Amino acid sequence: MNTVYTKVEQIVGNVITVNASDVGYRELAQVTSTLGTSLAQVIRLEGGRVFLQVFAGSRGIATDAQVRFLGHPMQVPFSEALLGRIFTGSGVPRDAGPTLDHGMIEIAGPSVNPSKRIIPRRMVRTGIPMIDVFNTLVESQKLPIFSVAGEPYNPLLARIALQAEVDVIVLGGMGLKHDDYLFFRDTLEQQGSLSRTVMFVHTASDPVVECLMVPDLALAVAEKFALEKKRVLVLLTDMTNFSDALKEIAITMEQIPSNRGYPGDLYSQLAARYEKAVDFDAAGSITILAVTTMPGDDVTHPVPDNTGYITEGQFYLRNGRIEPFGSLSRLKQFVNGRTRDDHRTLMNVMIQIYAACKESREKRSMGFRMSAWDKKLLDYGDKFESGMMDLTVNIPLEQALELGWRILADCFEPAETGISTKLIDKFWPKGDRTQAPAATPAPVPVAAATR
Amino acid sequence: MNVHHGRVVGVNGNLVTAEFEQPVKQNEVTYVCIGDLRLKSELIRIRGRYAEMQVFEDTSGLRAGDAVEFTGELLSAELGPGLLGQVYDGLQNPLPQLAEECGFFLQRGRYLPALDRTRKWSFTPVATNGATVRSGDTLGTIPEGIFQHRVMVPFGLAGPLTVASIAHAGEVTVESVVARLRDAAGEERDVRVMQRWPVKVPIRAYQERLRPSEPLITKVRIVDTFFPVARGGTYCIPGPFGAGKTVLQQITSRNADVDIVIVAACGERAGEVVETLREFPELTDPRTGRSLMERTLIICNTSSMPVAAREASVYLGVTVAEYYRQMGLNVLLLADSTSRWAQALREVSGRLEEIPGEEAFPAYLESVIAAFYERGGVVRLRDGATGSVTIGGTVSPAGAKFEEPVTQATLKVVGAFHGLSRERSDARRYPAIHPLESWSKYASVVPSADVEHGRRMLRRGNDVGQMMKVVGEEGTSLDDFVVFLAAEYLDASYLQQDAYHDVDAATPAERQAHVYARIHGILRTPMKFPDKDAARRFFQRLTQATNDWNRTPWASPEFAAAERKIDAMVGEVAAVQVKQ
């Protein structure tokens, strides 16, 4: 089986071709060239020819490079020893720790039988009112943060990860800036969370093929932990880089692109990863929080577009805030009926009034006269933005609901909100304008980059 | 045809090329073997000595030289009692039973019979010895839940046949022989309870096709009144992500006035199917008082399941629909989303290196979509009964642009278009069907002149709204402003509907006729207001009152009281009374 082949027939992009027999589709090989040894994966069999995608890229590969087939597809070690460790997209340690080579599991395994899934029912608390109150994150949800470059999406991810009550965090970094990688590592370490974290990191300077492996490595490990009844949070940043890697490879393979250069199977490729999010019947769960940067702030760009069709909602990060419009948690109704009986009403009413405020702002900007009602709305908008939307606010759901009532009471008469008398009687703040509850500082300061 | 073998020579994703020696058949089922694993595939192109197959499973580990088994049979569905209430994958494997065997994960190469071979059914003969029958005629019946399931002469048998023998009443399994039929040449063959039918071939064992004329009540007001669907008709729901396509199909699958609903979840989220899967057994069907699951079949080939089986899943759905139509039943097939199937076609086409059409979709996309929707229809069976297959498909347009190929190809062939708009879903105006862009060729549950008037109101209201954005409220005349408010009122109190409210979620046809007549009457009432604020306040109160009315049980005292309240409110502002 371990015959070594030493005649490379063709090198195009990162794909080399050798004539070989008894090679399995998707099998791994080691390719040794002047620049060292790299893993490669079989991506096509044609007649006696075998096409291999070289993880480290084809630079420096000689026509007499050694190609040794390993007889198995891509694997990753799995054990408790993974916790606290950091690996590359080839599964090689990036930290000073030892190489792990026992308990190997295959990546990109089969999908869960839909009849073994259950309807999710646990909320993931983040301390961020725009999430907890308005777009509640639910265990087993798959949800991307849609963002333009320059927004603080990585600090936001780190913050959610640190505050979420999960057993294991798996971070998959794709095309990560080296600084961002260090930021994640140091932040998790400072907050004492590194010991429950596994990181697979591909940085912007690493070979592009390794970028493609990151989600599969991260999710295979997550799946194993979940089967051991762990609640796992997977962070994937940035899925646009992953998609761009797919694009690059599809084009070198001369595939016909479907849309702006992206391959026709972009949807299926993304779905295969996101659908790993699951709440197992009688075991743990996988929640996926991803980042999708939107080139040109364009949500119809193929990457955010295909992502939106796959995920269970999205958070729009804009100007350092999670936008109430466009952001959506499609699973929120599974949990927000059981938090507090004012949760749903407050969630709807506060957004509706905020929408009315936006209209008033628009009218104002066009020079139309502001009525007394308009002025109330404008006042409300400012209070809502600073009290609730600001990402420095870090309070538990219950306090956020209290704060919501207080903002309403500061701006309106009860009847003006359209809230039912029953809830008004129970929750409308008595007394006059009280102080907002003190917030605990966020574990990770999330501030908009200055531009 | 005998099973014979070939050898794998190429693997490119799920496209496998094999060399063969004996004759092969286009679209036959083949099995690609990795050791003991046999992966189901379909032959999709033949070139010289080479057969190209799309494998319905992950092809990892496949090697050149591996065996390929040619079966000679087209991809077929098992048809018989026991289909209802099932949850199948796109290849008709029962998923709960697979889970019992394999646990949490789907295992490639594991296939189970679609119909339970051991379950006992009670058979009653209908045909008599010596009778002349043709394909599709009833030989006997079997009670299946709330239906009389017909055991029919196999659809593939040609010409008049004579019943040589027929089984007595008694217990049978799906594999029991219940009749022997003799053809003109004197040759006899056994007929079993279950038959198999190739999914890509329409079942045509009927007298004639009729024009769809009866409305299919979905209990969604904007649909039944403004953009109706007919029994035996076809419709599509294109819309950007998150606009409400799936929710609309979910409520339709619950409330639609049909005998059987087939839900084909094609390349979408597994979680959404789980909702149906877990909730339907708990819900009662108001028509029968039995569990909704008894009239439902779920076919579930979600986005991370094998891409090639997406196509099989929609064809399986429509084949089962046609089968029950042959029993004189009205069947609704809901496919979510047809775009995922089109994308699967595109993936295969790309691997075959076919010349691509627009957005790299294959050139035959249009004809494939057209042929699929053509399988909807009302038919008169040979015994005079009618049955229907209605098809509703969602479309997920890339970039939310309806100009893209899948939406356009679908619009050419369907009878109704429910276009969802991002604007409306952002404004939480659910269901987000766009009232000015959508259309239907079928008849409404309310008189068409009244619907037309409503449409005109909506259009005028929209025009005024557009104008107001430029000139502001100040620059708009009171009359125009009232038109705007009236259109908004129609929208808020009739077009919008709360999918999560027990009563409001489902409005039966009579109630729609009654409520629409009242609202239409209000829209035609000349009204007089001192100023715009007064007009706005009036319509806000009226909207509130009508929404309350929508939430009262039909024909209850509360319903009548709420209606009187609305009448009184309108009376106060009617222009005739203010005159004095």
Ligand SMILES: Nc1ncnc2c1ncn2[C@@H]1O[C@H](COP(=O)(O)OP(=O)(O)OP(=O)(O)O)[C@@H](O)[C@H]1O
């Ligand atoms: N009729 C409705 N009433 C209330 N909320 C709705 C309604 N329709 C949709 N929604 C809201 O919108 C969300 C998305 O709806 P849905 O899943 O039907 O979208 P979709 O069009 O199928 O999207 P995709 O193309 O991504 O599958 C739902 O989770 C729900 O929160």
Ligand SMILES: [Mg+2]
């Ligand atoms: Mg959907």
